[in-house]
Amino acid sequence: MRPNHFPTDENTPLNWQIFSQLWPYLTEFKLRIFLAMLFLIAAKVATIYLPFILKYTVDTLNTEQVNSALVLVPFGLIAAYGALRLANVIFGEIRDTLFGRVTERAMRRLGLKVFKHLHSLDLDFHLNRQTGGLSRDIERGTSGISFLMRFLVFNIGPTLFEILVVVGVLFYNYGISFALIILVSVLSYVSYSVKATDWRTKYVREVNKADSSSSSRAIDSLLNYETVKYFNNEEYEANRYDTDLSTWENARRKNRLSLFALNGGQATIIALSMTCMMALAAYQVAHGKMTIGDFVLINAFTMQIFMPLNFLGFVYREIRGSLANIENLFSLLNKKSQVPITPNAPELSAQKGLVEFKHVGFSYRKDRIILQDVSFKILPGQKVAIVGESGAGKSTLVKLLFRFYDVTSGSVSIDQQDIRQVTQDSLRQNIGIVPQDTVLFNDSIFENVRYGRPEASNLEVNQAIDLANLRAFIESLPDKHETQVGERGLKLSGGEKQRVAIARTILKRPKILIFDEATSSLDSQSEQLILKAIKNVSKGHSSLVIAHRLSTIIDADNIIVMGDGKILEQGSHKCLLEKDGAYKQLWLAQRDNEEQNSEDSHSTESLDTK
Incomplete structure (x- = not known):
């Protein structure tokens, strides 16, 4: 039996080749990607220059004598600071707007490809699948693409670029001490985040697996609503669903505790690093080696580095989860039909x-x-x-x-x-077929008949309805042709559904x-x-x-x-x-059975008249 959905084995490393599989879906808008990169660089340049504006402003205000000629300089610097802040935000918004179209089109293309591929797989696959789990894999996978592209391109890459620039600036202006603290802190933070996130990825997968399982259970039970009612098994179904929810709850608890360990370690590294930077800067100011403006600049750079770096930890965790979800999506695309084309x-x-x-x-x-x-x-x-x-x-x-x-x-x-x-x-x-068990779409009777040949005219659909002896039944309904048949056609009787199926096949005319x-x-x-x-x-x-x-x-x-x-x-x-x-034995057996049923019917009618 094939698996119902495709969670990656907990001990299997994630497939980073997914990026090469995603790349063809992103190249449809090359100009948009290029422009988005330009605005990304412009936003980062504005961000890196902000601490320098603060330094010059503070140093100007800190002079013992401020003459009338220099009185407007701090206000000019403050205006420049505001302009850079605004530019940073505006450039970021333009960047997101440009790249949003790229990710949305990639999600659309890949979603359609998966949908078509699922229809191309053989019957055996669909007999063994669970619709709920499968739909969750597709939903999480397409959402993961959006997250992966947006944050990998616009957060991890730019943050690492900013760190290198800041380390270079600190080394050039203030010597190796500040640069070394930043570099060691960043490497420690990234190393800890990677190892801890890799360790807790198995808990993310457990949550996804439990989520898919509970979703499959709920959908399967609701699709078989009548069967549940026939056998009074509402409580039984509720208990089975609660068992799946209990597994999900335990998986979420483990995931939450592992997240606490990750966040705690990251916070410790950041706190120690910032303390060291501020202590060294304060020492330099106290001994006259740095100005107050330099102290503010280093403080601003430290905050500016660690704020996105702290976010980087979250992004990396989510990217790991997104990669796992996308991996499940691509595993669907890798499934081969046992009926080859x-x-x-x-x-x-x-x-x-x-x-x-x-x-x-x-x-x-x-x-x-x-x-x-x-x-x-x-x-x-x-x-x-x-x-x-x-x-x-x-x-x-x-x-x-x-x-x-x-x-x-x-x-x-x-x-x-x-x-x-x-x-x-x-x-x-x-080939056209009228199956024994007819399943209809949750649409009108008319559209369910038209499904036999979607391009058919209304006249052709009506002719098929007449040939299938459906006209009198449809005319007896309040909404006539527009009557909704319900999910899987549950609002119609078995005979009515089969007549719709016959009309549908008549319309196809194979x-x-x-x-x-x-x-x-x-x-x-x-x-x-x-x-x-x-x-x-x-x-x-x-x-x-x-x-x-x-x-x-x-x-x-x-x-x-x-x-x-x-x-x-x-x-x-x-x-x-x-x-x-x-054949004769079957014929005689059926004839005897029909005669027996006829006698039983007459006996019942006779008793009713007495």
Whole structure:
């Protein structure tokens, strides 16, 4: 079984090659990136020059005699300080505005790519996934891209650049002592942050895993709301959800305690460093080696370095978390379908609709064989029915024809073309199905019918509705065509949903039609109307009918009887009855059951009248 979502193993180092995978999504706006970098540099230059303005201002104000000619200098410096502060903010806003479009487009492109890729994966992947956990992985991954790009480009890089410039300025103007304190402090801070953050990354992953698990549990339970109610299992579901929430709570507690250790260590390094810088500066001023302005400059530079550096610790932690989330997103993109796409495959040319299964063998697992040496044909325009007990492999044949799975042995072809050698899109464009369990989108009835061919006109949709015997039902509804069917179509009955599915397939008008117990949820009157519609629509089309009620397929050109994954016998209804084999036994058993049900119904009516 495949995993439901893809948390990275706690002991696995994060994949820093993610940056190379992200780069193609960022190069769409090269000019914007270049301009954003220019404003980034301008903002940093303004920031670095601010302490010098403070120094000159303080030194000017600190002179013993300030003559009238110099009285305006401090005010000019203060005005320059305000202008630089404003420029720093404005340049930063322009930078963020320019780069915001880049990250948003990258999120859009990558989100769409993941969405398409998920639809390209095989049925086995989707049968084993948990929708809640998967959606959380996608949501966190796309959000992580925005955070990673914004803070890595505009915080970590510029902060490191600023540190190098400040170290150089202090060394040039005040000697090695101040520069060395800053350099050692920064290296200690960064080293501690990296090691501590790497240590606590496993707790971040535990929180993400618990978050996905609880989300999956909640969504799965809500999607199966009716089943929960049928079995009075509200408390059971609540307890299971609470168990997942308890795991999430414990993971959050560990994460919070590890964060306390990280923040405490960082604060200690900053406090010691600032104390050393201020003590050394105060000593220099006391001995006349520095002015008060120099003291203010060093204090401003120290604060200016450690404020973003403190933020740098937060950013690095978040980047680690973002990388883990993005890694999960890219792991989805790395998933390979077990039904491979053939490179440069031609499109299926289905002119006649001849379907042929040749010595087909199939198994979902090696220790459980589903189909063995199955061979039959559906001639152009022919109606072929498949019957048999549950588990005989009837529905598996449909999945193989749609190429949700590839055959283990043998081949399936349409008009002499192996379906593995043509594009999957063209294959499925030529096949329409009315499934046994119809699932509708949470939209109007009209739009659910139109889904069979989204580009169809309103007239064509209405024609399909009429052919599927849906008109009277729709007209009886207060909102008519615009009636919302609810999530998964839960507002409609089973028979109503199947008639919508039949209309949808009629609208598609494919070359090959499949009816997988299409009338199983209908009453006898509706069934006859639908069978008539199916017969009309099937003219000129090859059709495969999987049936439980044998009375619905007596007009089939060929009836295939399956058992234990093999074809037991095949032929017309009349021929199979004459053979006195498996089909006749099924026929007699169903007839006896219907007669018994009829007698029971008459007995009930008789008792009601007494």
